[in-house]
Amino acid sequence: MARRSGEENRRNVLEVATRLFYEQGIRAVGMDTVVKECGVGNATIYRQYPTKDALATAYVQGRADAWFERMEQAAGESSSPAGRLMAVFEVLAGDTAGPTYRGCPMLNTNTEFPEGGHPAHLVAVEHKQQVRDWFRALAVDAGVPDPDRLADELLIILNGAYATAAVLDGATYGQRALHLARLLIDNACPNP
Amino acid sequence: MARRSGEENRRNVLEVATRLFYEQGIRAVGMDTVVKECGVGNATIYRQYPTKDALATAYVQGRADAWFERMEQAAGESSSPAGRLMAVFEVLAGDTAGPTYRGCPMLNTNTEFPEGGHPAHLVAVEHKQQVRDWFRALAVDAGVPDPDRLADELLIILNGAYATAAVLDGATYGQRALHLARLLIDNACPNP
DNA sequence: AGTTTGACAGACGGATCGTTCCGTCACAAA
DNA sequence: TTTGTGACGGAACGATCCGTCTGTCAAACT
Numbered sequence: 001m002a003r004r005s006g007e008e009n010r011r012n013v014l015e016v017a018t019r020l021f022y023e024q025g026i027r028a029v030g031m032d033t034v035v036k037e038c039g040v041g042n043a044t045i046y047r048q049y050p051t052k053d054a055l056a057t058a059y060v061q062g063r064a065d066a067w068f069e070r071m072e073q074a075a076g077e078s079s080s081p082a083g084r085l086m087a088v089f090e091v092l093a094g095d096t097a098g099p100t101y102r103g104c105p106m107l108n109t110n111t112e113f114p115e116g117g118h119p120a121h122l123v124a125v126e127h128k129q130q131v132r133d134w135f136r137a138l139a140v141d142a143g144v145p146d147p148d149r150l151a152d153e154l155l156i157i158l159n160g161a162y163a164t165a166a167v168l169d170g171a172t173y174g175q176r177a178l179h180l181a182r183l184l185i186d187n188a189c190p191n192p
Numbered sequence: 193m194a195r196r197s198g199e200e201n202r203r204n205v206l207e208v209a210t211r212l213f214y215e216q217g218i219r220a221v222g223m224d225t226v227v228k229e230c231g232v233g234n235a236t237i238y239r240q241y242p243t244k245d246a247l248a249t250a251y252v253q254g255r256a257d258a259w260f261e262r263m264e265q266a267a268g269e270s271s272s273p274a275g276r277l278m279a280v281f282e283v284l285a286g287d288t289a290g291p292t293y294r295g296c297p298m299l300n301t302n303t304e305f306p307e308g309g310h311p312a313h314l315v316a317v318e319h320k321q322q323v324r325d326w327f328r329a330l331a332v333d334a335g336v337p338d339p340d341r342l343a344d345e346l347l348i349i350l351n352g353a354y355a356t357a358a359v360l361d362g363a364t365y366g367q368r369a370l371h372l373a374r375l376l377i378d379n380a381c382p383n384p
Numbered sequence: 385a386g387t388t389t390g391a392c393a394g395a396c397g398g399a400t401c402g403t404t405c406c407g408t409c410a411c412a413a414a
Numbered sequence: 415t416t417t418g419t420g421a422c423g424g425a426a427c428g429a430t431c432c433g434t435c436t437g438t439c440a441a442a443c444t
Contacts, residue, residue, distance in 0.1 A: 009421095025306060027219040031402055041423035042403085052402060103303055110359050111300040114217060128359045152368045159359075160352020167302050167320045167351075176344045201391095223432055233393035234433080244432065388443075393436105400431065406424095414417075 010048045013038055018059050022102055026056045026112050026120070056109075057120040063105040064127040068134075081142035082185050085135065085154065089181040092158065093174035096165035103166035107159060131155060144188045153184055202240045205230055210251050214294055218248045218304050218312070248301075249312045255297040256319040260326075273334035274377050277327065277346065281373040284350065285366035288357035295358035299351060323347060336380045345376055 016038045020029045031052055035042040049055035074091045075084035095101060102108075106124040113121040135154045139147035161177030208230045212221045223244055227234040241247035266283045267276035287293060294300075298316040305313040324347045331339035353369030 023306075025219075025304060027217075027304070030400070032400080035424095041421095043405090043424085044422065046403070047421075050403095102306055107355050107359070108303040111295055111303050112217060112219070114215070114294055114358075125359055128356070132360070149368070149371075152365065153372055155360075156349060156352035156356050156365060156369055156372065158352070159355040160348035160350070163299050163351040163355045164320070164348050166306075167299070167317055168324070168347075173344065173348060176341070177348055179341075180345055180348065222430070224430080227394095233391095235394085235435090236392065238433070239391080242433090386444085389441085390439105391441100392439080395437100396435075397433085398431100399433105401429080402427105403429105404425105404427070406426095407422105408424105409422075410420095412417100412419085414415100 009040070009044055013040075013045050013048055013055070014058055014062060017055050018062060021056065021059050022063075022105055023100075025108065026059070053119060057123060060105060060109050060120045060123045060127075064123060067106075067127070068130070075138075081138045082189050085138050085142070085185055086178075086181060088158070089161075089178045092161055093171075093178045096161060096174035097171040101165060101170045104159070104162035107162055128155070128159075131158070139188070142185075142188075143190050145190070146188070150184065150188045154181060157181055157184070201232070201236055205232075205237050205240055205247070206250055206254060209247050210254060213248065213251050214255075214297055214300075215292075217300065218251070245311060249315060252297060252301050252312045252315045252319075256315060259298075259319070260322070267330075273330045274381050277330050277334070277377050278370075278373060280346075280350070281353075281370045284353055285363075285370045288353060288366035289363035293357060293362045296351070296354035299354055320347070320351075323350070331380070334377075334380075335382050337382070338380070342376065342380045346373060349373055349376070 013034070017029075017034050020034060020037060031042065031045070034055070035045060038045065045055070049058060071088050071091060074087040078084045078087050106127045109120050109124040110128075113124075115121060132151050132155045136147045136151035139150045144150050157177050157180050161173050165173040205226070209221075209226050212226060212229060223234065223237070226247070227237060230237065237247070241250060263280050263283060266279040270276045270279050298319045301312050301316040302320075305316075307313060324343050327346045328339045328343035331342040336342050349369050349372050353365050357365040
């Protein structure tokens with residue numbers, strides 16, 4: 001039989017787990033399902049990720065990293081700090097409108113693992129804190145008088161759009177959030 | 193041994209389950225735990241709620257009903273429609289600041305049971321839709337030109353505050369949401 | 385007082401959970 | 415070719431899941 005490299009297996013397992021965990025939730029997906037879906041023996045998975053918690057943590061960390069990668073790339077296409085902030089909500093509106101949208105992985109993880117000790121929980125919390133800090137830094141760049149306030153407000157809009165779009169119509173609330181963000185940013189920015 | 197009435201048992205079971213489900217999540221709490229915490233045999237529970245799904249649904253329905261009851265009471269103390277809208281966010285700010293705050297039960301349920309068929313999922317979705325409809329009705333009463341838009345925006349703020357306060361500092365984001373709501377409502381209302 | 389009733393606690397069942405263990409097989413070194 | 419190494423699939427493990435069953439005992443009725 002064809003032999004896969006360890007790295008190849010690692011990526012494949014994480015890819016499959018990411019899809020299943022995101023679609024159904026981490027607690028709802030058993031390791032048996034991941035094993036079956038991967039088409040490998042379970043020892044292959046447990047060698048790459050020693051526990052389910054470790055696999056779940058890798059999943060959340062991967063989504064958190066991917067979020068910043070995509071957002072910073074989108075923001076990079078804009079020259080002004082205000083435009084960079086807006087870019088985030090434009091990407092968001094695109095995401096929530098998709099047919100496979102199922103909420104924000106980090107928010108979902110926070111409700112699935114509310115205990116402070118769980119490693120996946122920590123990754124989720126840290127991610128949201130980093131998003132807030134990034135918003136704040138961009139607000140400072142834009143010369144906003146109260147960058148803390150704008151950062152907090154934008155974080156509320158962001159999470160609110162993610163959460164609401166997961167419950168009701170995704171496209172609608174992505175657009176509403178986009179308009180809200182524009183309103184707040186325009187109001188906060190000193191330059192006309 | 194002292195005998196409890198059926199109604200008494202029913203309330204006690206739901207009370208215990210509500211606490212456990214809210215603190216730890218529905219999937220994280222086994223029926224054995226509910227049984228032990230209630231201090232009764234499991235048959236007593238299964239007589240009142242034939243399945244765990246039924247108990248979970250009763251939990252979510254109870255929280256949804258309690259939400260409207262509290263909010264409508266708080267709103268009733270204000271004479272203007274705009275004041276009634278604001279009352280919601282004042283109560284919200286109080287809730288998220290509490291030490292036992294653990295997120296919005298309906299949002300949490302939506303991520304724990306993303307499948308469309310689950311009864312608890314349906315209750316959660318319906319609740320958020322009803323909140324939006326209520327916001328819209330109040331916006332109409334207030335003479336807002338675009339009540340749909342204000343209702344959607346306030347729903348984003350509401351869910352955003354609930355979600356963000358569950359991840360980061362609850363008191364901070366409850367206050368931020370309160371100010372955001374005031375801004376949107378003042379801007380939308382035609383009377384100065 | 386004797387009898388019936390039904391709510392009760394807890395033992396129990398099959399299923400599934402996450403995890404460990406084991407025999408096998410492909411490949412590299414000797 | 416022989417030997418050694420380690421990744422592999424899959425069986426098997428104990429724990430826990432949700433839900434049923436059974437025997438007991440208190441209360442209500444005759």
